[in-house]
Amino acid sequence: xxxxxxxxxxxxxTRTHEHQHVKCSHCQKVFDVDMAVPQSFxxxxxxxxxxxxxxxxMMGIGLCQKCRNKVKEKL
Numbered sequence: 001x002x003x004x005x006x007x008x009x010x011x012x013x014t015r016t017h018e019h020q021h022v023k024c025s026h027c028q029k030v031f032d033v034d035m036a037v038p039q040s041f042x043x044x045x046x047x048x049x050x051x052x053x054x055x056x057x058m059m060g061i062g063l064c065q066k067c068r069n070k071v072k073e074k075l
Contacts, residue, residue, distance in 0.1 A: 020057070024064035031064065 020033045037056050046052050063071070 018055075020059065022060040022062065022064075024067055025061050026063055026067040026070075029064060030059075033060075 018036050020035050020037070021030050022033055023030045037058060042053050042056065
């Protein structure tokens, strides 16, 4: 599965079951997160917008453990 990452190279994922991604803003690595989006989130979107989601992909942006440790070492 191709995952478009804005302003970056696309990420290709061979895992096709529902899961999410997180991307490190420092090293740019993309990590899989085995977590389905709760139905309540989908229901809220439908209630507020009328849009019914079939497949949902979310990506969190932050610092991975390795990069957080590097930041801590510099302090």
